[in-house]
Amino acid sequence: MSNKVTLTIDGIQVTVNEGTTILDAARKLNIHIPTLCYHEDLCVAGNCRVCVVEQENSRALPPSCAMPVSEGMVIHTNSGKVRVARKHIVELLLSEHNADCTKCYKNGNCELQSLASQMLTGDHMFLDLVPEKKYSIDMFNSALIKDDSRCIRCQRCVRTCEELQSVSALGVAYRGNHMKISTFFEHPLFEVVCTNCGQCVNRCPTGALIERNYVDPVWDAIYDPKKHVVVQTAPAVRIALGEALGMPPGMIVTGKMVTALKRLGFDAVLDTDFSADLTIIEEGHELLDRLKRTLVDKDPEVALPMATSCSPGWVKFLEHTFPELLPNLSTCKSPQQMFGALTKTYYAKKKKLDPKNVVSVSIMPCTAKKFEADRPEMRSSGYKDVDYVLTTRELAIMITQAGLEFDKLPDDHFDSIMGTSTGAAVIFGSTGGVMEAALRTVYEVVTGREIPFEHLNIMPVRGTEGEVREASVKISKTKPEFRFLEGVELKCVVANGLAYAKQVMQNVKDGKANYHFIEIMACPGGCLGGGGQPIPTNKEIRTKRKEAIYREDMGMPLRKSHDNPEVQEIYQEFLIKPLGHKSHELLHTHYTPRKRY
Amino acid sequence: MSESKLRRVDLIFGEYSSAKYKVLEETLKRSNEDILVDLRESNLRGRGGAGFPTGTKWKLAADAPGKEKYVICNADEGEPGTFKDREILTRVPRKVLSGMAICGRVIGAKKGIIYLRGEYKFLLPELNREIEQYNDFMAKLGFEFPIEIKLGSGAYICGEESALFESLEGYRGEPRNKPPYPTTHGYMGKPTVINNVETFVNVVMIMRLGPIQFKLLGTSDSRGSKVFSVSGDTPIPGIYELELGMPLDRFVEEFGDGDTKAVQVGGASGFCVPRKKFTETVIGFEGVPTGGSMMLFNSSRSMYNVLHNYLVFFEEESCGQCTPCRVGCQQLRKGILAVKKGDKNSHYLDQLIKLAESMKITAKCGLGQSVGNSFSSIVQNFREEMIY
Numbered sequence: 001m002s003n004k005v006t007l008t009i010d011g012i013q014v015t016v017n018e019g020t021t022i023l024d025a026a027r028k029l030n031i032h033i034p035t036l037c038y039h040e041d042l043c044v045a046g047n048c049r050v051c052v053v054e055q056e057n058s059r060a061l062p063p064s065c066a067m068p069v070s071e072g073m074v075i076h077t078n079s080g081k082v083r084v085a086r087k088h089i090v091e092l093l094l095s096e097h098n099a100d101c102t103k104c105y106k107n108g109n110c111e112l113q114s115l116a117s118q119m120l121t122g123d124h125m126f127l128d129l130v131p132e133k134k135y136s137i138d139m140f141n142s143a144l145i146k147d148d149s150r151c152i153r154c155q156r157c158v159r160t161c162e163e164l165q166s167v168s169a170l171g172v173a174y175r176g177n178h179m180k181i182s183t184f185f186e187h188p189l190f191e192v193v194c195t196n197c198g199q200c201v202n203r204c205p206t207g208a209l210i211e212r213n214y215v216d217p218v219w220d221a222i223y224d225p226k227k228h229v230v231v232q233t234a235p236a237v238r239i240a241l242g243e244a245l246g247m248p249p250g251m252i253v254t255g256k257m258v259t260a261l262k263r264l265g266f267d268a269v270l271d272t273d274f275s276a277d278l279t280i281i282e283e284g285h286e287l288l289d290r291l292k293r294t295l296v297d298k299d300p301e302v303a304l305p306m307a308t309s310c311s312p313g314w315v316k317f318l319e320h321t322f323p324e325l326l327p328n329l330s331t332c333k334s335p336q337q338m339f340g341a342l343t344k345t346y347y348a349k350k351k352k353l354d355p356k357n358v359v360s361v362s363i364m365p366c367t368a369k370k371f372e373a374d375r376p377e378m379r380s381s382g383y384k385d386v387d388y389v390l391t392t393r394e395l396a397i398m399i400t401q402a403g404l405e406f407d408k409l410p411d412d413h414f415d416s417i418m419g420t421s422t423g424a425a426v427i428f429g430s431t432g433g434v435m436e437a438a439l440r441t442v443y444e445v446v447t448g449r450e451i452p453f454e455h456l457n458i459m460p461v462r463g464t465e466g467e468v469r470e471a472s473v474k475i476s477k478t479k480p481e482f483r484f485l486e487g488v489e490l491k492c493v494v495a496n497g498l499a500y501a502k503q504v505m506q507n508v509k510d511g512k513a514n515y516h517f518i519e520i521m522a523c524p525g526g527c528l529g530g531g532g533q534p535i536p537t538n539k540e541i542r543t544k545r546k547e548a549i550y551r552e553d554m555g556m557p558l559r560k561s562h563d564n565p566e567v568q569e570i571y572q573e574f575l576i577k578p579l580g581h582k583s584h585e586l587l588h589t590h591y592t593p594r595k596r597y
Numbered sequence: 598m599s600e601s602k603l604r605r606v607d608l609i610f611g612e613y614s615s616a617k618y619k620v621l622e623e624t625l626k627r628s629n630e631d632i633l634v635d636l637r638e639s640n641l642r643g644r645g646g647a648g649f650p651t652g653t654k655w656k657l658a659a660d661a662p663g664k665e666k667y668v669i670c671n672a673d674e675g676e677p678g679t680f681k682d683r684e685i686l687t688r689v690p691r692k693v694l695s696g697m698a699i700c701g702r703v704i705g706a707k708k709g710i711i712y713l714r715g716e717y718k719f720l721l722p723e724l725n726r727e728i729e730q731y732n733d734f735m736a737k738l739g740f741e742f743p744i745e746i747k748l749g750s751g752a753y754i755c756g757e758e759s760a761l762f763e764s765l766e767g768y769r770g771e772p773r774n775k776p777p778y779p780t781t782h783g784y785m786g787k788p789t790v791i792n793n794v795e796t797f798v799n800v801v802m803i804m805r806l807g808p809i810q811f812k813l814l815g816t817s818d819s820r821g822s823k824v825f826s827v828s829g830d831t832p833i834p835g836i837y838e839l840e841l842g843m844p845l846d847r848f849v850e851e852f853g854d855g856d857t858k859a860v861q862v863g864g865a866s867g868f869c870v871p872r873k874k875f876t877e878t879v880i881g882f883e884g885v886p887t888g889g890s891m892m893l894f895n896s897s898r899s900m901y902n903v904l905h906n907y908l909v910f911f912e913e914e915s916c917g918q919c920t921p922c923r924v925g926c927q928q929l930r931k932g933i934l935a936v937k938k939g940d941k942n943s944h945y946l947d948q949l950i951k952l953a954e955s956m957k958i959t960a961k962c963g964l965g966q967s968v969g970n971s972f973s974s975i976v977q978n979f980r981e982e983m984i985y
Contacts, residue, residue, distance in 0.1 A: 046774040047918045049959045060958045060966065066774040081958070088955040092924035125948065126928045127935060153917065172769060172917070175752065177927050179917025 007073040022064035022075055023051055033077050034086070034115055036093075037154035038065040039203050040538040041524065042163060048154050049089050050115065054079045061085055087119050095126045097206070098135065098149035104207040109535060111205035112152060141189045143196035143212055143370040148180055151208035157181060157200035164524055166499040167317065169194035181208075184597045193320045193597060195498065197313035197522045198367030198391075198531020211367045211532060214388040215397055221359040221387070222265040229359045230347065231266040232339045232418075233257060235273050236365040236429030236527035237392045239548035243541070244396030244534035245406040250544030252552050255411020260399050261363075262412060268351075271414045272362065273421030275339035276428045276437070278570070279310065280561035282587055283332045283434075284442045285578035287517055288482070295484045303327035305491075305508060305515035308434050310334045312372035313522030313531070315591065317498050322505050323593030328518075331588040335428065336362050336369055337378050339418065340385030341586040346574045347418055355381060361388045363395045365429070365530030368522065377589050391532030420566040423456075423553035430549045431463035431496035431526035435519040439473060439492070440560045446475055446482040456559050457550075463494040465524050465539065468504055470494075470515075496521040496529075603851055604840045606814060606822035608802045609795065610688050618734050621695040624804045625740060629659065629703045636800065639808035640820040645671060645756075645793035646863060646888030647963065651800065654790055657780035658704040661788035666706040668697050668742075669765075669784060669791040672713045673749050673756035676864035677910060678890035681824040682794040684836045686713075686720055689798060690727045694744055696797025698735065699804065700790050701742040709744040710784070712761050715751040753914035757962045758783075758791045760916065771916045772962035793888070795824055816842030819881030823889065829861075830854050830895035845870055845878040848891070856895040859978070864890035865907040866967035869900070871978040900979035901937060904971065905930060911968050921956040922965025928952060929972055933983055943984045946976055 003018040009026050016025045021044070026033050037048035046066035053064045056074035061082060064075075076082060094116055101107045135149035153172075158181060161170045169192050173182035183192045201209045221229050242251040261269040287306050293299040309315055309330040318329060333341070339362070344355040362369065366389075372378065373386040390398075399406055414420070424440055427433030436458045443451040451458065451473070460471035473490045493515050495504045501520045507513040523529045528545040529537055558564060575582045624632065637652030658666060670693060674682040686693060697709040713720065728744055735742060747765055749755045755764045759773035762784045783789025799821055803811045814821050819841035828834045831852045839848075849857045861869050862878075862885045870878050870885060878884055880891075894903060908930035915922045932949045935941040953969035960966045976983055 044774065045918075046961060047920070049920050049961070052959050063774070063961075068776065084951070085955045085959045088925075088952055089920050089959060092920050092928065092952075095928065096924050126952075127931050127941075129924070129927055129931070152920075153923065155918075172771075174917070175754075176911075176913045176915040176917050176923065178913075179915075179923060 005069045005071050007069050007071070007075065009075045010077055016069055018069075020069050022053055022062070022067050022069055025069050026064065026075075026077055031077055033064050034118070035065055036111055036115065036152065036205050037156060039156050041203070042156060042159040045155055045159065048093070048152070050086060052082060052085055052089075053077045054082050087121065088125075090115055090119050091121055091125045093152050094121060095129050096133070097152055098130050098147075104150065105210045105213065106207035110207060138188045139212070141194075141196070141212065141371070142374040143367045144189055144194070144198065144201060145210050145212050146189060147208055147210070150206045151181055152206055153179060153181065154205060155181065156203040156205065157209055160199045160203050164199055164497050164499055165195070165197060165522070166502045167193055167195055170200060195313040195316040195320070195522060196368040196371040197498070199523060200531075201367060202531050202533065202535055202537050211391050211394070212370060213394050213397075214390055215394050215401075218361055218388050218390060218398070221361070226357055227359045228267045228351075228353050228357055229265075229361060230268045230270060230343050231261055231361045231363060232270050232272040232275070232336070233261070233363045234336065234365055234429070234527065235276060235426050235549070236530060236533070236545070237363050237395070239429065239528065239545045239552065240365060240533045241392050241396060242406070244393055245399060247407055249541040250548045252548050253406075254552070255413070256406060256409040258414055259409045259412040260404055260406060263404060264398055264402055266361070268415045270339070270418045271421050272335050272339055273425035273428070274418045274564065274566055275335040275342065276425035277422055277561035277564040277567045278338055278587070279332055279335045280424060280434075280437045280441050281567060281571075281578050282583055283308065283330050284438050284445060286330055286332060287438070287442060288445065289579060291516065292484060305513070305518050306330050307518040307520060310428065310434055311368070311520060311522045311527070312366070313368035314498065314501060314520045316368065316371070316594070317501065317522065318505065319591055319594040320596055321502065322509060325505055325509060326591045326593060328508070329591060331590065333378070333587055333589045334369075334372060336364060336389070337372060337385055337589070338587045340373070340378065341381050342418065342570070344381035344383050344385060345586060346570060350417060355383055359388070360386050361390065362386050363390050363392065365392050365527045365533045367391060367531040369532070380586050392534060393532060396534070417566055417569075420564055421556075422558035422561055422564050423556035424559060424561040425564075426553045426556060427549055429527045430546050431465070431521050432461045432469065432494045432519065433526060433549070435461045435492055435494050435517065437561055438517070441562050443473065443475070444560065444562065446478050446485055448479050449477075455554070461492055461494050463496050463519075463526070465496065465542065468493060468495045468500050490517065491515045492517045492519070494519045496526050497524045498522050603843055603847055606838045606840055608814075608822050609685060609692075609798050609824050609838050618691065618695060618731070620801050620805045621698055622738060624699050625702055625738065632699065632703050632804070633659070635803060635808050639803045639811045641796070641799050641803060641811070642819070642882060643793055644795035644799065644823065644888065646676070646866075646886060648882045648886055651792065651796055654780060654792070655700060655703055657778075658788045658790045661781045663788050664705075665785070665787045666704050667784045667787060667789040668700045668704065668706045668709040669761070669789055670697055670709065670711040670794055670797060671756060671758065671761060671791055672711050672717070672794050673761060674714050674717070674794075675753040675756045676866060676888055676890055677907070678826060678828050678861070678864045678892045679888055680826045681836055681889045683717055683720070685794050685798060685824065686717070686724060690724055691731070692798040692801045693794055694728065694731045696800040697744055698740075698742045699800060700792070700797070702740070704788065704790055706790070707742070709742060710765065711744065711746045712755070712765060713746050713748050715749045718748060721746065721748075753910075754916045754964055757964060760962070761791065762789070771918045772964075774961070795889070814840050816879075816881055816883060818842070818883035823887070825887070825891050826889045827852050827891045827893070829893040830857065830898070831893045842879055842881040842883070844876065845880060845885075846875040848880065849875055849893070852891070853893055854895055857893050858896045858898070859894045859900065861890070861892040861894070861903070861971065863887035863970075864892070865910055865971055866964070868970050869974040869978060900975055900982045901933065904975045904983075905933060907971050908933070908968075911964070915964060919961040919965060921960045922968070925952060925956040925960070925965065926968055929968065933976070936983060943980075946980065946983060950976055
């Protein structure tokens, strides 16, 4: 039990636990002190000073985000002194900021902008410092754009990159008036360890860090009569898209999303969940193959544990941080890239389309997917497998542009082919989902029986934020061809957020872990907390999205990837068998060791 | 030469014992409680400028839970116009080391670190020799308290205690949020006493003289003596140890060149006192406090240039972390320039003074909080010079 502290905020007494900040104590009273550098997911910086309050008998105004409460404290959150100081601070930020709002991608969703309008800063108290600053824009990256002229130096991005992701691609450079957020020797983002995860974008209060958007090229493709535009939607989009269109977090909007996409003019609205199921088949068999070659053939070349490769932020992280462990990464492409490769081969063939006229668009909760689609290895169809990657946010922009009243749209179904999926694919959107989906299939392939968990819910592998989750599944009574797995305890580990991924892989590297199968998602909570998801994203919102994902899984008639009829069909008609020749050609890839800075 | 009116003191630099480390040896025979009682009784306040009661600081660190504690000597001496720590470290390094060792014993620290200003690298060989002798002596005494020197790299902000810890730990020198304070969460997050060079010397002198005799010097709010770095328009620039609590007019009488129009007390982060206020101004914690810097300006100086110069300094030396300091300093400098050039009318100065007042109460650390000291005192007292 922690000690209680009683204090007075704006004349109201409140009792809170010792160690609570003034900011949190005020929120308990429904008093919202404005903040900028503060973010629920990050450590407290206390550097923007917007949240200052007046404390009686104290000369200075303490920052409410960083100041713990103390007994008998008397706080005023909106006194004359506070109002003047706060307005000064916002004015100062604006004077250094390229406040050309109508040209900004974040116009309308900018924390500085709303604060400025709240405080009526229209009278421009101070000199405009922007003309003299030599601000630069880094737009050489396929996923992210960093515009220093919009930066307010709150360091949310720096803290995100370091604390949540242990990547530290972004840091603070220079001092005083020259202080800026920069990279290793100010190299462009594409030349440093940045994984494109976009967590910084998701937390940037202004337009300083944004995704490279492809809204206009996608419209162009849609309006081009010669083009057949196929769109795929990732599992985590359908449980978050509503948020960007005015709905509360945790709503499943799959049907409305499909309707919207059809109305936008896409020629076929398909589902990444289909290729997620396909991924499970390929990845599951790859795991079994690796296990067999290790246990039966004693092949020293085979790398175990095997790690999932669905999360492109994670893949690039491994390429930079543990290049020696790349053989441990599953060679399976991510569902997005499998889908892309099949769109311009299998799908085009079935629909009698010339693949050069097929434009493949994906809607992803992710910014790293943009980089992934641009990888030179992702052209196995002979064309760029995925032409444009849009984030959940970009799709919301298109829907708004088209004037669709999203919450009133009727539900519709995905088109066919490549539009059918199972619950196993849906849970790809949450940490632990790929592991659970893989286990549902692998166990059944090996034993011929369903995995013995109530309702197929493998709770032990359902990851949570802020931890590395280990679990094991004992395999018994195998089918004859999998006798080598009899009695084997399949050891699994699930981690989300690259800081935790680093822990897991360091243990693997040091030989301290004896896992068989590792699932890593680059973002906190998995794809549902992806860098391309609606802003804001915080723990509370991620929890609601997660509940929605598992609700969606439970509501699906099919729950196991190998039950997906379209997946069965593609193996019969096109791929022939998992890990077969066609699979290797289209669905598997290789990786590139990269430098560590 | 007229007869000196100010009392010269010879506490800091004077010989105080025949044998090396005599005071340290004697003091270490006393109990920690005893030492603390004397220290608190002496009313010694920190000599870095902020003037926190030293006895209280040590007591807090002594009472803080934890086995790993540190004593740090702040020898970053970055304040423009201050050069007394250099002199102290050159002339009486033994007193500094003794003070640190006493502190180490009192708070239960196992290690001491001198954070030496990067520009003072030339002091290293001599200081290291001194530390070797100190270590030999301590070994003989059977008391282990090793002291090492770490060099800064020239950032003004690293003289701020929490930025100094960050720098020592190998990070970018940025101030931390307070609370928690260094006495519980200092270097490496452990309880730490960080004092100015001169403060440690004062401790040794209190141990030697006793608090009663120490208190004979100075005023009730400002006990003891202070080493002043006197510079600017003075025929006799240099280091002077004087009694605290002196009236500024007498100081000017003695150090000025007969044409002094202003004294900047406490360096760029201190206050500017104009001629008309010399008589009513006392140098000490009850009046205008100083870390030692006394800059005299005569009527040939443009106070606009003086202020602009300070603001250029702050603009560059701010760590850039918090908004009021990073942007505020730029606005203040560009603001007075705009008024000077006629791009803004003189009322803009009033807006800037309000901004400076906001910076005082909202900036994260002492740097940003004290920019307004020189700004407001110069603009308010020399408004015409800002405009014409």
